[in-house]
Amino acid sequence: MKAWFEEHFQEDYLKVYDHRDEAKAAGELQSLMSYMPMRKGMKAVDLCCGNGRHARWLGRKGIDVTGIDLSPALLKKAIDLTNDLPVQYRRADIRTVELKQEFEAAFNVFTSFGYFLEDEENELVFQKAADALIPGGWFLFDYLNPAYVRENLVPFDESERDGMTVLQERRAGQDYVEKKITIRENGTERRYVERVKLYEQHQLRQMLQRYDLEPVYFFGDYSAAEYDNSRSPRQIFICRKKGEESFQ
Template sequence: MPWYEESFGEDYLLVYRHRNRAAADREVQWAAERLHLNQEDQVLDLCCGTGRHSIALDELGFNVTGIDLSPVLLKHAKASSQGRNIRYIRGDMRRLPFEEDCFDAVFNLFTSFGYFIEDAENQQVLREIRRVLRPDGRFIIDYLNRTAVEKNLVPKSEREESGTRILEKRWIDGDYVRKEITLTDADGRRHYQERVKMYTREQMVTMMEQAGLMVEDVYGDFEGHPYNAENSPRMIFVGSVSA
């Protein structure tokens, strides 16, 4: 089973409990301003997870669709979104279950890109983003900065959450950043893997151009600082459909 089909379950919610709604609200507010969106635009939250960003988008007045492969995360997203007009769908980002030209914007946040070993499969994700965007559509992809990952990587960390011991080991494996997560509690010991391919800015721009997407700006964080390869914590691409 691929790591991304195994890792995004109930234990994922425990490991990433520190990711909160307040941060999602700030990130979405900033991103929506950069994309110059209008209220009631059709917005896709690609790899929506538990719906943190989908809810923030809904609060800004957009028509939101969240899609994710994990039934566990989608269940939590739906529970968190009761009373809201958010549509959640289970699907693979390489084969989006939507017609062409149906969204005004696509948000892909929290390093939800580079999951696949083959470059062609990661490229296919970008092609799908282009396919579902309208001719005047916009996109934002929030991705890691390889240099920052290599500089700041913490090889090992341990902590406890709700009686569960969480051990995380991280390492660089060629073009990939990898993580092994071990959880230990009264139910026993469980192991998970994460693996994300680290593309450079130039590689990402080339891949997007080949997919029919035009990069207009690259930011280094959600405060709007320009991307700098040496010290930016993130690599946030903002753009539109190519003419």
């Protein structure tokens, strides 16, 4: 039996989340990147890159990006949208991908974390980031804030688009948030479940530091606002891999 993320991140995902586009990617990275050194020609890896919208934003800044994802459908979309940019894509499972210590920056953004049942498996994202980074390299990790999710969760919504009805039911437990998606189209019905494990700030800090990823900045949203546990929608860490500084 396939895991939920193997079932879900296919063509229907692209339809349901087509509002997550290039403009939103820019809004999610523009302010944060002022806290990380960026220069043309530097090498970066986007872990769990999806359809590549963040990788392409970085590529337009002249950064040489490798995007890694498991979904063939999302990678095909990424390739179709990537023209004349220094971005390449690689299909791999984040838990087992082999990465060389050659990147100056690594990214795991927009809740591309917490998909696995066991903490040890989720931590592998941090291990792979550390494996990929040169000493002194930077890691941007963007995750949801559990307290904000529980307080602001919309239990149900329904939308129509291009002859397709999308129903979304959400619930949050103590250590997870779950979304059930039902798609009705042309007399058929398709169902998907998204389930993401919730982690508090202190848990994430411990995980990051286990892999020598030292938090330098910590923000509560994409504008780089100060984190507030009850009001901030995100937990955004900008970390630096321990070791001798090799670039600025």
